[in-house]
Amino acid sequence: MQEPLGPVHAEPAVVGQEPVLRLTWTDRVTGAHGYLVVHTLRSGIATGGTRMRAGCTLGEVEDLARGMAAKTAAFDLPVGGAKGGIDFDPKDPRAFGVLQRFVAAMQPYVHAHWVTAEDLGVPQHLIDEVFASLGLGQSYYSAIRRSADPDATMERVRKGLNAQVPGxxxxxxxxxxxxxxxxxxxxxxxxxxxxxxxxxxxxxxxxxxxxxxxxxxxxxxxxxxxxxxxxxxxxxxxxxxxxxxxxxxxxxxxxxxxxxxxxxxxxxxxxxxxxxxxxxxxxxxxxxxxxxxxxxxxxxxxxxxxxxxxxxxxxxxxxxxxxxxxxxxxxxxxxxxxxxxxxxxxxEHNDVTTAxxxxxxxxxxxxxxxxxxxxxxxxxxxxxxxxxxxxxxxxxxxxxxxxxxx
Structure with missing residues (x-):
């Protein structure tokens, strides 16, 4: 396992440049492959979901990480772009274990630099369940741990994610x-x-x-x-x-x-x-x-x-x-x-205002x-x-x- 990424104030790369990191992981239980690509770092952070689908490739994850870098920049967010991907069928009964082992292997990056979330084949409640099982609370862990009041930030995130709205x-x-x-x-x-x-x-x-x-x-x-x-x-x-x-x-x-x-x-x-x-x-x-x-x-x-x-x-x-x-x-x-x-x-203090x-x-x-x-x-x-x-x-x-x- 590599060490956490570079200095926390790394300069952002231009969207078209090479990624900061490409990482390939192999699950020792199923043989499934997983990938993490960090395209840009801003404020020492990169954000991007984790997907799971049979046939997922490193090239696909790299394309998606590049897109996340463009996304965060286009919306003027103070973070870079990354993506995780696992080549495995999310309907397979072993999928939760594969996801759990992937996140466990990525802990140095999850702790220091990578904020992840839902993506194709991985709903938010599932990845949150994995993070909770590893003692990391929630998939935004890397950002929440940097906040002035992590408990209040965690509560704000959970309240926002679970606010009931039409649909x-x-x-x-x-x-x-x-x-x-x-x-x-x-x-x-x-x-x-x-x-x-x-x-x-x-x-x-x-x-x-x-x-x-x-x-x-x-x-x-x-x-x-x-x-x-x-x-x-x-x-x-x-x-x-x-x-x-x-x-x-x-x-x-x-x-x-x-x-x-x-x-x-x-x-x-x-x-x-x-x-x-x-x-x-x-x-x-x-x-x-x-x-x-x-x-x-x-x-x-x-x-x-x-x-x-x-x-x-x-x-x-x-x-x-x-x-x-x-x-x-x-x-x-x-x-x-x-x-x-x-x-x-x-x-604010109510779900309606948040929505x-x-x-x-x-x-x-x-x-x-x-x-x-x-x-x-x-x-x-x-x-x-x-x-x-x-x-x-x-x-x-x-x-x-x-x-x-x-």
């Missing part, structure tokens, strides 16, 4: 809320009335389900959702709350109890559903050169990390279809977690950023990713932040 717990839905407002911002940029805008969503788990809920609540027509079992389609709009109630623990919808009028299509069909907005919210590399021409939407909003390959994104741009990149569109959960840690939200402040801050920032990205697309045909990366790099090149957690 579920605040910590579960805030990322999807941000994606929904990225979609709403795109509709505004294109001049579409919300009620006349159709959206198709690939993935109906935490991120996709939260986005579907809040888009439905806003009046946008969610015409298709896809899970591992296939695509569900209704051209006049799906009953999103009813479908979400039919999900199991893996985000799959019970087909035996579908509402009337819902067509069942192959899983891959969601990419080509006639819609104004397509939201890939399931897996990385969902849009590739092979299926990019199937995309029927006028704009893609990435809810999954690295949902579009660079080649596919260039092909979409050539067709006049912009991609709102993941490090903006799906940054809500990461940004909000740090706002909560930093006391920018959640300092109202959180939603207000996120929708304001998301609207501003999507307007900037798509504004340049409309005026100068500059791809949104290029504008977003320029925004991130300008922040990284600016004055180094000081991390102060109350």
């Amino acid at each position: 579920g717990l605040l910590g579960d839905v805030i990322g999807g809320y941000g994606v929904a407002h990225a979609c709403l911002g795109a509709a505004t940029s294109f001049g579409w009335a919300v009620e006349d805008t159709a959206v198709a969503i690939q993935g109906i788990g935490t991120m996709g389900g939260g986005a579907a809920w809040y888009l439905h609540e806003a009046g946008m027509k969610v015409v298709a959702v896809a899970d591992a079992a296939g695509t569900l389609y209704a051209p006049n709009g799906l009953d999103v709350p009813a479908l979400l109630d039919l999900r199991d623990g893996y985000g799959e919808i019970d087909r035996t109890r579908l509402p009337a009028g819902v067509a069942q299509l192959p899983r891959s069909a969601v990419v080509g559903i006639p819609a104004d907005v397509f939201v890939p919210a399931a897996i990385s590399y969902a849009i590739t050169p092979d299926n990019s021409f199937d995309v029927a939407a006028k704009v893609v909003v990435e809810a999954a990390n690295a949902a579009t390959t660079p080649e596919a994104e260039a092909m979409l741009a050539a067709r006049g279809v912009p991609v709102v990149p993941d490090f903006v569109a799906n940054a809500g959960a990461a940004a909000w977690a740090w706002w909560l840690l930093l006391g920018w939200v959640g300092m 109202e402040d959180s939603f207000r801050l996120l929708r304001t920032q998301m609207a501003e950023k999507v307007q900037l990205l798509l504004g340049r697309w409309h005026s100068d045909a500059v791809p949104p990713r290029e504008t977003g990366l320029a925004l991130a790099v300008s922040d990284l090149d600016g004055q180094e932040h000081t991390l102060v957690i109350p």
Whole structure:
């Protein structure tokens, strides 16, 4: 095991540079491989979730860590970007043990530098259970231990994550809320009335389900959702709350109890559903050169990390279809977690205030950023990713932040 990373005031790297650290781990019980990539350090901290899926690779985790570096910079957070990943099936009954052993092996980094959270295949309650079993309290441990009052910060984090809001717990839905407002911002940029805008969503788990809920609540027509079992389609709009109630623990919808009028299509069909907005919210590399021409939407909003390959994104741009990149569109959960840690939200004494402040801050920032990205697309045909990366790099090149957690 390597020693903890460098000095706590390490200068931030530019998003395009080599990562600070690549680490490969092998589970001695199952033979599974796990990876930690720290792309940037700011204030001696890097943040990024831990995912688990069969086939996860070091290259994938590296791409995701780079995206996290862009995400934290674009939202002006005083931390760098990292990512953890484990090549293992999260449905395997041994998965909890694999995750527990991975986190145990990563303790030098968890203690000193790495703040992690949920990701694909690893819900927040599960990773929190692992951290608690190791005596680390909660997955934000590395940040909480630096705070002026760790007990008060831990209480603020737990209260924020577990605040009950429409659609579920605040910590579960805030990322999807941000994606929904990225979609709403795109509709505004294109001049579409919300009620006349159709959206198709690939993935109906935490991120996709939260986005579907809040888009439905806003009046946008969610015409298709896809899970591992296939695509569900209704051209006049799906009953999103009813479908979400039919999900199991893996985000799959019970087909035996579908509402009337819902067509069942192959899983891959969601990419080509006639819609104004397509939201890939399931897996990385969902849009590739092979299926990019199937995309029927006028704009893609990435809810999954690295949902579009660079080649596919260039092909979409050539067709006049912009991609709102993941490090903006799906940054809500990461940004909000740090706002909560930093006391920018959640300092009041009731859950309602915490939720109202959180939603207000996120929708304001998301609207501003999507307007900037798509504004340049409309005026100068500059791809949104290029504008977003320029925004991130300008922040990284600016004055180094000081991390102060109350």
